[in-house]
Amino acid sequence: MTIDDVLNELRAKIADKLPKGITISGLEFEGPELVIYTTEPRAFADNGDIIRSLAKDLRKRIVVRPDPKMLLDAEQAIDKIKQIVPAESGLSDFYFDPDTGEVIIEAEKPGLVIGRHGSTLREITKHIGWTPKVVRTPPIESKTVKDIRQYLRTVKDDRKQILKTIGRKIHRPVSTKDQWIRVTTLGGCKEVGRSSFLLSTPETRILIDCGVNTGAESNGTPYLYVPEVSPLSSIDAVVITHAHLDHCGIVPLLFKYGYEGPIYATPPTRDLSALLQLDYIEVANREGKRPPYDSALIREALKRTITLNYGDVTDIAPDVRLTFYNSGHILGSAIAHFHIGEGLYNVAFTGDFKYEKSKLFDAAVNNFPRVETVIMESTYGGMHDMQPARREAEIEIQQVIKQTLARGGKVLIPTFAVGRSQEVMIVLEEAIRRGIIDNVPVYLDGMIWEATAIHTTYPEYLNVELQDMIFHKGQNPFLSPSFVQVDSPQKREKILADPSPCIVLATSGMMNGGPVMEYLKTYGHDRRNTLIFVGYQAEGTLGRRIQKGWNELPMSVGGKTEIMKINLQVTTVDGFSGHSDRRQLMEYVKRMDPRPERIITNHGDENKCLDLASSIYKKYKLETKSPMNLETIRLI
Amino acid sequence: MTIDDVLNELRAKIADKLPKGITISGLEFEGPELVIYTTEPRAFADNGDIIRSLAKDLRKRIVVRPDPKMLLDAEQAIDKIKQIVPAESGLSDFYFDPDTGEVIIEAEKPGLVIGRHGSTLREITKHIGWTPKVVRTPPIESKTVKDIRQYLRTVKDDRKQILKTIGRKIHRPVSTKDQWIRVTTLGGCKEVGRSSFLLSTPETRILIDCGVNTGAESNGTPYLYVPEVSPLSSIDAVVITHAHLDHCGIVPLLFKYGYEGPIYATPPTRDLSALLQLDYIEVANREGKRPPYDSALIREALKRTITLNYGDVTDIAPDVRLTFYNSGHILGSAIAHFHIGEGLYNVAFTGDFKYEKSKLFDAAVNNFPRVETVIMESTYGGMHDMQPARREAEIEIQQVIKQTLARGGKVLIPTFAVGRSQEVMIVLEEAIRRGIIDNVPVYLDGMIWEATAIHTTYPEYLNVELQDMIFHKGQNPFLSPSFVQVDSPQKREKILADPSPCIVLATSGMMNGGPVMEYLKTYGHDRRNTLIFVGYQAEGTLGRRIQKGWNELPMSVGGKTEIMKINLQVTTVDGFSGHSDRRQLMEYVKRMDPRPERIITNHGDENKCLDLASSIYKKYKLETKSPMNLETIRLI
Numbered sequence A, B: 001m002t003i004d005d006v007l008n009e010l011r012a013k014i015a016d017k018l019p020k021g022i023t024i025s026g027l028e029f030e031g032p033e034l035v036i037y038t039t040e041p042r043a044f045a046d047n048g049d050i051i052r053s054l055a056k057d058l059r060k061r062i063v064v065r066p067d068p069k070m071l072l073d074a075e076q077a078i079d080k081i082k083q084i085v086p087a088e089s090g091l092s093d094f095y096f097d098p099d100t101g102e103v104i105i106e107a108e109k110p111g112l113v114i115g116r117h118g119s120t121l122r123e124i125t126k127h128i129g130w131t132p133k134v135v136r137t138p139p140i141e142s143k144t145v146k147d148i149r150q151y152l153r154t155v156k157d158d159r160k161q162i163l164k165t166i167g168r169k170i171h172r173p174v175s176t177k178d179q180w181i182r183v184t185t186l187g188g189c190k191e192v193g194r195s196s197f198l199l200s201t202p203e204t205r206i207l208i209d210c211g212v213n214t215g216a217e218s219n220g221t222p223y224l225y226v227p228e229v230s231p232l233s234s235i236d237a238v239v240i241t242h243a244h245l246d247h248c249g250i251v252p253l254l255f256k257y258g259y260e261g262p263i264y265a266t267p268p269t270r271d272l273s274a275l276l277q278l279d280y281i282e283v284a285n286r287e288g289k290r291p292p293y294d295s296a297l298i299r300e301a302l303k304r305t306i307t308l309n310y311g312d313v314t315d316i317a318p319d320v321r322l323t324f325y326n327s328g329h330i331l332g333s334a335i336a337h338f339h340i341g342e343g344l345y346n347v348a349f350t351g352d353f354k355y356e357k358s359k360l361f362d363a364a365v366n367n368f369p370r371v372e373t374v375i376m377e378s379t380y381g382g383m384h385d386m387q388p389a390r391r392e393a394e395i396e397i398q399q400v401i402k403q404t405l406a407r408g409g410k411v412l413i414p415t416f417a418v419g420r421s422q423e424v425m426i427v428l429e430e431a432i433r434r435g436i437i438d439n440v441p442v443y444l445d446g447m448i449w450e451a452t453a454i455h456t457t458y459p460e461y462l463n464v465e466l467q468d469m470i471f472h473k474g475q476n477p478f479l480s481p482s483f484v485q486v487d488s489p490q491k492r493e494k495i496l497a498d499p500s501p502c503i504v505l506a507t508s509g510m511m512n513g514g515p516v517m518e519y520l521k522t523y524g525h526d527r528r529n530t531l532i533f534v535g536y537q538a539e540g541t542l543g544r545r546i547q548k549g550w551n552e553l554p555m556s557v558g559g560k561t562e563i564m565k566i567n568l569q570v571t572t573v574d575g576f577s578g579h580s581d582r583r584q585l586m587e588y589v590k591r592m593d594p595r596p597e598r599i600i601t602n603h604g605d606e607n608k609c610l611d612l613a614s615s616i617y618k619k620y621k622l623e624t625k626s627p628m629n630l631e632t633i634r635l636i
């Protein structure tokens, strides 16, 4: 049976189920979706249940698109949309895509454009022919998001062809063969950095994460030259759990070495990945190193990215369904759950996860329809890797800031742009709003502002309380006037020269470069000021040295190295980590529903991986493994 | 550096070390050997130490061959050889190969042609130019051996080119890369049959064994379609531990699917493999099944086979040295020991082994220069898999035969052609010679005679006592007049009609076909006769049914199935197994020198592999693993 036979068979089945008078003018796989073209989109729109019922019967994700000849002229369509949608929705932009028959509607309140159970959308469809897709008008404009959307519009023809090719590959008829499922470890085992796994069946090969250890002199990239992933063109899909470079830093390079398939990621992961990959190139250039790839390859990756929201059950291969679940680590971070065969086996890759509710995110999901094997991170898997509770950390940082401001000092917090920064921002906003700390400006320097803008683009990826504040109380803490973007060297100069108390969040998080260095140079001599570490400081970084108590630091000033004496207070506030601590890792497994059969530990130093595996085995009687890189484990 | 640079460098080094007056006219890699062509072969021959010293300095296997223009005319050369060699050596044939400059001399006593420390050979070389190679005149002529030698002569040009290609590949200069060693399980794990492993480094991929489970309906062949061994042309070498089909049955097929490299095996394994592979085809044809491959592919395998004797340390890849050690299982069976890198790591694959001296073979070797990981068989690895000692089995079979003959009965022993048959033959010969049992004829039917002929071709692969009997006492038990070959249906008819007492060894060993069936039909009704099982009877075979006590058997007679009633005595004599029993497996590990770090168990039912591994771990505190098929274990 060829793929065309499959489509013909589906077409007959669909025609059979449609009410009289609705006809199909075309049928095509586009990525994981089955697209029905019709000259009667209104009839579909009138029968909200048809698509749902077809999807259920055919077990496919179904999209209905108007036959191109049904589309209303763009100007008229905009007028019509404005008539249908309530004015409070804040319509801000429209983009018509003749290829997909879609119109992208930017609105401040997408919910009002969608309507109850999609009723307003259906109304729009009925009148304009075009299929409306609603995206939020970002409250803080993100250059990254804007650029990506613009780029994707320019390559829409290409992308349509790519999606068709991918779609036909996903839904190809398969020959019955042996039955086995294997996981090959390509990086990130008994180490942190360069995470990468291959999940394979007789039919399919899926690469999960493809990270880089940016700090490593050698062995910084996954083992992509081994036969298991050769040629790269034989890989069916790449799945990215989240945007940190140790999980996605090498993805653009895959396209240089022959990969041609899709990348699956949540929408925030797509955008944050592009931001961090571009920054990776820039940092390399700034440090005079050879950049790992150029931005053209990042665009190539974007062109082939298919975004999936949490909970979307999606065919990504003839025998594999992927579902992303919230992992609580950073914006859009996901646990990738694979359902293999029809009820044969289920395996979940946690990526990095936080099994505790934070100011930004809900706790990681550990409740799946089914799961037999879990591959989980072990960053804090050691016996004694306990962290204070989030609440304690919040109180502690407030206290330190309060005291510093009270004595006329400034607060400097080195952070990475994505994750920790936004977490601390929410804590500060709340403390200022409640009057716990003085209403001083909070300066955001480095990529923090841009990363925050991406957070405001995807509020549905934040936790329930934040969503409630933003959607129902109209209070978006990120929009607090306390936050001031440092968007030019001139502005930074002005801030550095200003003697009034303030709080500065600046990159990089480990003080090995970035704007934080400028603040340290100016604030470092004054003993009233405080430097607060909120994240892990790796061995060999300036941050680690200061944390250890060094107060005479070699600093590069105008090309020469000078010794700088620092007098400011130095404090570390633990508990803001985006990773589960030891207790949370253990609880995560203990409370997992259903109970898995096997746990594979990775993403941690060797002793952490082994220690966690051995404790899980002893306490919960589950089979555990801590593989090395380059091993293959057979799951079934 | 290219391979030609390597050769030029070697040439300079060799020229440097040679005494004045000896020159090199050519230098080439041929298979694992470095071949020096010279116009002064006599000078080399006069200086017995030159080659040994060069080999040691250059760490290469060195062969000196005369420059083609130095070779004496064949007729004259034969005359000269006859002059030099003592008449008692029993010269029987000569074959001159102008390509290699070699003359193959067949003699009944090769030792006399070789002389003390090779002195006679050197004398011959000096006078005729040709390099003499001595092979034994087989005391029983083996059609297999004769055909193989004849075939190899007809393809010598091809073979020379192949060896050159292989040689240049083995000695290719390598780029320094990552350092890792992996073993991938392709078959024969937690099962018996289709044994196959891949040993890989960043530089090299070596396939060890490639067997078939002839009894399996599906899953009878190793997983050769997985990416780890794709394409097959990327495999550097195939190493065969022994000739049983569960270790070599699929080898010829490799050449159909793109493999082009060498096969390494001992000389008896090469010949017995060809015999058993041909029989595999014939059995398939006889049973109306599609044969697995045709004989052309068996010849293709022979053409690319490089034989190595026990103890020959041989470069088979830039970073891998292979050495075969006696495994005591069947003629030529070997433990394959791999030395990887320069002192980096050592791994031994036992294949099937017997850790007990038998009538035919010495006990398996467990003493290696170095060894870190051992992959060992577990056929009898279960807690209770004890076998009687060999001596007890010998006494028991003698008793049963004695009693049967005493009451005027006949003895029927179903056996496989290779291994068990020859073991029983030696026991019978000794018993008859010593008068323990009557001097009755012992008929050998099926492939037993041919397999025995191959045993007599390679007496140096038998144990020390047998070699001593054959070489120094001139007593070859296989040549005993008691043994009578059944070489035609007419002869079998005559034997079946003869009422006098006798012993019959006939194939197949599990009574699922073969000439043994004819004997059963005739001897089955007489209660004075005895059927003796000396080997394992698999579930589902006729042998197993009879062993269980069935005495009404469905038999095919002239195309129809009839029920046959049998009255003969049925006995099982345990203890002739070619496999180590549980105690021997444990002792083998316990007494291994040096002590390995890790033991991987395979070649046994799941519970046997697990049971053996767990006992070794508990008793000897060694790391153990019992992988499934399709796993990859990283050794370093």
Ligand SMILES: [Zn+2]
Pocket (backbone or CB within 6 Å): A242, A244, A329, A352
């Ligand atoms: Zn992360």
Ligand SMILES: [Zn+2]
Pocket (backbone or CB within 6 Å): A193, A244, A246, A247, A352, A603
């Ligand atoms: Zn990570």
Ligand SMILES: [Zn+2]
Pocket (backbone or CB within 6 Å): B123, B127
């Ligand atoms: Zn002479």
Ligand SMILES: [Zn+2]
Pocket (backbone or CB within 6 Å): B242, B244, B329, B352
């Ligand atoms: Zn065997």
Ligand SMILES: [Zn+2]
Pocket (backbone or CB within 6 Å): B193, B244, B246, B247, B352, B603
């Ligand atoms: Zn075997």
